[in-house]
Amino acid sequence: MISLAGRDILHAWGKFVFTGMGLGLLIGVTLTMAGVYRGMVDDARVLLDNSGADLWVVQKDTLGPYAESSSIYDDEWRGILAMRGVARAANVTYLTMQVRHGARDVRAMVTGISAGEPALPGWPPSLVAGRQITRGHYEAVADLATGFGLGDTIRIRRNHYRVVGLTRRMVSSNGDPMVFIPLRDAQEAQFLKDNDAIRQQRRRTAANPAFNRPGTPGVLEAVTESQTSNPFVNAVLVQVAPGHAPETVARGIRKWKRLTAYTREQMEAILVGKLIATSARQIGMFLVILAVVSAAIVAFIIYTLTLGKIREIAVLKLIGTRNRTIASMIIQQALALGFIGFVVGKITATFGAPYFPKYVLLEPMDSLRGLLAVALICVLASIVAIRAALKVDPAEAIGG
């Protein structure tokens, strides 16, 4: 038996292709939305992977340093490093801000890394150009996505930094590219006020009789000094020594240091389950709406195509075509339309993804799920048309 659906599609291929292309753009948007969600999850994982840490030690009872603010003293790392099972420990600060790049602003996550070597947690694990930071001040390593090049000057607060290295795919959980600077500079950047504000603060402190007593010189200087330095970091990143379980080491840190420590799995759960959960629900709603709209479009198109063939269907029934053959023809046409739409959508999403400001990750399994969803939507959408076709009376082919 010949394929009636195939012949009809070949006969009216232009109609099918152009309709499929329209549907494909919608499917492309749907796949891209799924890719945006996957990109967000991947950004979160990349952030954790690239930090090189097994444990994140943060302020007690906070979900820091990414989901909540966290502040701990910058000398805590020494005590943590001395604990059993800890191989490396390093301070780190995170500050998302607008970084000046010539005449424009770049949103970036400025990361302060401890002095040391690349294997230390928090350091960019690899560079695509230039070198790592070797000086204690005013050098930076930037992600390519910031748009900075080697030798460029970055202005962060009042200081200027020279880009000495470039890295790739180092992003925050929001997808903002990272800029690495020395820890001391980062601490200052988190705390440093403008000159007018500093003068104001010094005047107010000097006017406070509690700090400026005639009989106790030196108190005012000490207070003023404490106001212009920042002894805090956001977290201590810990690498666990081989043979030690991260959870066991984390338990010790929680118990003895009175800080909160998260393992990799716990931190991923915080990022994916809490930080991007609202965005994920938002995207999920969009996916549902797009699926409903796609189904409505396919149903309308297939129904219209079927109504245009009522006389042919009546003739087919009169000459003995079974209902299931006619239903199969309609379903095959709906599936063909969906397939054309999926191919166009996949191509659109693949070529369009790099132009999105956020990372769009198109996973093969998502595409497969999308194809199955499109097939299911097409089958369901063809039900209305099948009902209309099965109601056609073969007598319509006979006049009178």
Add this chain to the structure above:
Amino acid sequence: MAGNGIRIEHLSKRYGSGDTAVDALKDVNMEVAPGEVVGLIGPSGSGKSTLLKCLGAVIEPSGGRMLLGDDLIYDGRWRVTDIRALRRDRIGFVFQAPYLIPFLDVTDNVALPSMLAGTDNRAARTRARELLRALDVEHRAAAMPSQLSGGEQQRVAIARGLVNHPPVVLADEPTAPLDSRRALAVIRILNDMAKAFQTAIIVVTHDEKIIPTFKRLYHIRDGVTHEERGQGLSIEAEADAPAA
């Protein structure tokens, strides 16, 4: 082929019930032998279309008997279990308009009922091309219906009606859209095919051009058939006559 083409005895059809019941067919009696072409004529509303639908097993009669070949297919209820297969395998249809399937080429349009009956595609197409040759449209076998003239389309539709060797073909005003010359050509083809394939053909028509060509006519009035002897004029002679 059995001795009978189609025989109908006291066939009736009632629409509705009670006070609103309408007797579209009251007492229809017909007999068409294999190889014979008969005309079925009657005014509008006389029951022609209802009779055609009953004969075509599209609607169920209300009473009477219907035999196809020697097989009883209706005697107050259908005697066949698969009505769709009955229509597909044992009844051919030719419509007022050809109603060819627009997305199939001429060969597949003709072969389709045979394929639906389970014949393999190659054999069905071979049979279709034989019929197209007999109907003198084989040269258009690969064409799409939209590329055919009206007369060619009608010949293809006739071939489709004959492809499963049905004992009876029902032709519903097959010459209505054609001019005199083409209408007579179609009737000549139907006569030739009836003889060649020993098929009983019933032609429902209003067409004054072709009525004189039938040797036998059934006139239906108020749901009752009356057999009449036709003029049986030579189709060639009719074709040569000046247009009215």
